[in-house]
Every structure is written in structure tokens, then in C-alpha cells.
Amino acid sequence: MTDTNIHKGLAGVMVDTTRISKVNPDTNSLLYRGYPVQELAAKCSFEEVAYLLWNGELPTDEQLAEFVEGERSQRALTPELKAVIDALPVTCHPMDVCRTAVSVLGAQHPQADESSVLANMQKSVSLFAAMPAVVAYDQRRRRGEDLVEPRDDLDYSSNFLWMTFGEEAAPEVVEAFNVSMILYAEHSFNASTFTGRVITSTLSDLHSAVTGAVGALKGPLHGGANEAVMHTFEEITTSAGEGDVAEHAAGWLDAALADKKKIMGFGHRVYKNGDSRVPTMKASLDKMVKHYDRADLGELYTALESAMGERKNILPNLDYPAGPVYHLMGFDTPTFTPLFVAARITGWTAHIMEQLEANSLIRPLSAYDGPEERHLA
Numbered sequence: 001m002t003d004t005n006i007h008k009g010l011a012g013v014m015v016d017t018t019r020i021s022k023v024n025p026d027t028n029s030l031l032y033r034g035y036p037v038q039e040l041a042a043k044c045s046f047e048e049v050a051y052l053l054w055n056g057e058l059p060t061d062e063q064l065a066e067f068v069e070g071e072r073s074q075r076a077l078t079p080e081l082k083a084v085i086d087a088l089p090v091t092c093h094p095m096d097v098c099r100t101a102v103s104v105l106g107a108q109h110p111q112a113d114e115s116s117v118l119a120n121m122q123k124s125v126s127l128f129a130a131m132p133a134v135v136a137y138d139q140r141r142r143r144g145e146d147l148v149e150p151r152d153d154l155d156y157s158s159n160f161l162w163m164t165f166g167e168e169a170a171p172e173v174v175e176a177f178n179v180s181m182i183l184y185a186e187h188s189f190n191a192s193t194f195t196g197r198v199i200t201s202t203l204s205d206l207h208s209a210v211t212g213a214v215g216a217l218k219g220p221l222h223g224g225a226n227e228a229v230m231h232t233f234e235e236i237t238t239s240a241g242e243g244d245v246a247e248h249a250a251g252w253l254d255a256a257l258a259d260k261k262k263i264m265g266f267g268h269r270v271y272k273n274g275d276s277r278v279p280t281m282k283a284s285l286d287k288m289v290k291h292y293d294r295a296d297l298g299e300l301y302t303a304l305e306s307a308m309g310e311r312k313n314i315l316p317n318l319d320y321p322a323g324p325v326y327h328l329m330g331f332d333t334p335t336f337t338p339l340f341v342a343a344r345i346t347g348w349t350a351h352i353m354e355q356l357e358a359n360s361l362i363r364p365l366s367a368y369d370g371p372e373e374r375h376l377a
């Protein structure tokens with residue numbers, strides 16, 4: 001029998017079980033494999049969290065050493081992938097470069113169509129290792145700068161910043177970057193992860209599923225919002241006339257809401273009383289504001305957040321503090337969502353492997369409301 005209850009956007013629909021993360025809007029908490037994300041962000045490297053997401057347990061010292069060695073050995077761009085990136089116009093969005101890069105890495109992979117647990121784990125680690133070079137090089141080439149080769153004496157976050165900027169980042173910057181990667185790593189059945197699971201459910205390969213997930217993340221209602229937040233800040237700053245920052249932010253917001261615009265970086269499908277990750281990311285933003293001596297950006301952040309709270313009672317999501325953090329670090333605004341990709345590769349691939357453990361083709365129903373049956377004359 002056809003279920004005529006329509007669940008637009010699948011809102012509130014429980015689609016499957018997962019052991020990877022628990023998003024609890026009642027307690028505003030997020031657990032990765034049982035651990036609160038705040039504890040992981042305070043005490044772990046992103047490499048340890050990636051291992052946890054894939055394997056279900058944090059690594060021992062020996063397991064971590066082996067994992068890190070594998071990751072560091074696969075950091076460099078292959079000449080073929082570099083040539084493909086160079087062939088893409090610098091006018092295309094960096095997310096198009098990420099999507100293409102994942103596809104190329106899949107096509108190059110010796111076990112492209114092999115979906116055993118071992119092959120998928122190897123592919124996941126390779127993608128995790130390779131994405132920073134893609135993101136870093138793409139930003140550099142758009143600035144007319146040369147490729148910076150990876151260094152295997154640096155951890156994931158330090159090396160990412162090294163490859164992007166060609167200099168070693170300050171420890172507090174590395175720390176804030178590491179925290180952002182951990183917070184962005186995983187979030188249950190969000191739109192991009194679900195896309196990856198849908199593709200996997202057809203028994204397609206891991207790179208195809210990740211390619212689709214990158215496409216889903218690009219949209220401004222999902223990962224693209226971190227970039228959009230920075231555009232909002234720029235608009236408020238450039239349109240500022242008389243008055244203080246609170247008035248500018250409120251004036252901009254009133255006009256945007258009057259135009260029925262969605263305010264990027266605010267609201268969430270699951271959290272209605274605040275995103276569990278925001279306080280941790282905001283603490284990193286405060287540190288970066290101090291480090292770069294940019295109190296003005298901190299004030300703008302607070303002004304828009306307060307104005308949105310007063311008018312709509314809608315709270316920020318993770319993209320709201322993450323955008324200005326990446327801006328202060330020196331990333332170009334269109335590079336922000338690719339940074340999210342680099343982090344979410346971990347969650348996506350963990351879900352792809354989980355989907356395959358107990359697969360069922362994902363194929364919901366639709367209620368037809370087109371013309372009644374009719375016939376050609």
C-alpha cells in the first residue's frame with residue numbers, strides 16, 4: 001500500500017541506524033563513537049579522530065604511528081592529478097576542483113571497483129591524505145603561486161597550513177585548524193553523508209559516493225554556508241554608513257529578512273536550540289581574533305548573532321564561527337567549503353563502509369500528483 005504521508009525533505013524521518021555519531025538536539029550534544037566531540041577537540045589530533053571514526057576505537061600508540069606513516073606517504077599530488085587541476089579554469093569554484101579531484105583519484109585507483117572492507121579502508125586513508133594537497137594547491141594556483149610540496153615531518157594540520165601558505169603556522173593557529181577539522185568531521189545523516197549512502201546503496205564504488213557527497217556539500221544550505229557567512233560580513237562592512245557595528249549589522253539583517261533571504265550560518269535541521277559544536281568553534285574564533293588582533297571581526301560576529309537572536313530567535317550553526325576563523329588564517333573565501341570537504345572525507349567514508357555492512361538499496365516512494373491517466377489520440 002502507498003504511504004500517503006509526505007515527509008518533505010525527509011524531515012523527522014529515521015532512515016537507518018548508525019554507530020558512528022550521535023547528534024542529540026535535546027542535550028545539544030554530539031558524540032563520535034561515544035566520545036563527546038568537545039573532548040576529542042580538546043585532547044586529540046585530527047588523525048586520531050579519523051582513526052576513531054573509521055575503526056570505532058581510538059588508536060594505540062603503535063596503531064597511530066602506523067596510520068600516520070601511511071597518511072604522510074600519500075600526501076603529494078600525483079603529476080596526473082596536478083595536470084587535471086591545472087587544466088581547470090581558475091574561474092570555476094574550488095568545490096568543482098575538489099569534486100573533480102575525487103573523481104580522478106577514483107579513476108587512478110588500482111582497486112577502483114573493489115569494495116572489500118580492506119580496499120575501502122585503504123581508499124579512505126588515501127583520500128584523507130590527498131585532499132589537503134588538492135585544496136592547498138588550488139588556492140595557490142589561483143593566486144599565481146607555485147605548488148608547495150608536503151612535509152612528512154609535520155602533522156596533518158601543520159602540513160595543510162604549510163602547503164597552503166608556504167610557511168609554518170603558529171602553534172595556536174595549528175590548534176584552531178585542528179579543532180575545526182575535528183568539529184567538521186562527522187554529523188550523522190546530514191545531506192552530503194546521506195547522498196554518499198544513497199550512492200553506496202546501489203553498490204557503486206567509494207569514490208563515486210564521495211564525489212556525489214562533495215556535490216551535496218557545495219550548496220549554501222549545507223557546507224557552502226561557511227563561505228556565504230564571509231560574504232555576509234563583507235556586505236555588512238562595505239555597506240556600513242553612519243553608526244556603530246551593531247547598527248550596521250541590524251540594518252543589513254532587517255533588509256535581508258525583508259527580502260525573505262535565508263541568513264547563512266544560522267539555523268539547523270536538527271538542532272533547534274543551538275549547534276553543539278558552536279561554543280568550541282567560537283572559542284577558537286576568540287583565540288584567532290586575539291592572535292591576529294582583529295577585534296573588529298569579533299564585534300561584527302557578535303552584532304549579527306545578537307540581531308538574529310532578537311529578530312528570529314535563530315542560533316548560529318558551525319559554519320558561522322568557522323567562516324571567520326578560516327578568513328583570519330588567510331584562506332580565500334571560496335576555499336572554506338573545500339576545507340569542510342577535507343574534514344568530512346572521514347565521516348563520509350565511515351558511513352559508506354557502514355552502509356555496505358548491512359546494505360539495502362535506498363529507494364523511497366513518491367506520491368504521484370500529475371495528470372490522470374490519458375491516451376494518445
Ligand SMILES: CC(=O)SCCNC(=O)CCNC(=O)[C@H](O)C(C)(C)COP(=O)(O)OP(=O)(O)OC[C@H]1O[C@@H](n2cnc3c(N)ncnc32)[C@H](O)[C@@H]1OP(=O)(O)O
Pocket residue numbers: 009220221222223225261262263264265266267268269270312314317318319
Ligand atoms: C554544517 C551545516 O551544513 S549547518 C547548515 C548550514 N546552512 C545554513 O547556514 C543555511 C541557512 N540556514 C537554513 O537555510 C536553514 O536553517 C536550514 C536549511 C539549515 C535548516 O532548515 P529547515 O530545517 O528546513 O528549517 P526551515 O527552513 O523550515 O526553517 C524554519 C523557519 O525558520 C526560518 N529560518 C531557518 N533558518 C533561517 C535562516 N538561516 N535565516 C532566516 N530564516 C531562517 C525559515 O524561514 C522558517 O520560517 P517560517 O516557518 O516562517 O517559514
Ligand SMILES: O=C([O-])CC(=O)C(=O)O
Pocket residue numbers: 184186187189190191222268269270317318
Ligand atoms: O547535520 C546537518 O544537517 C548539517 C550539519 O550540521 C553537518 O553536516 O555538519
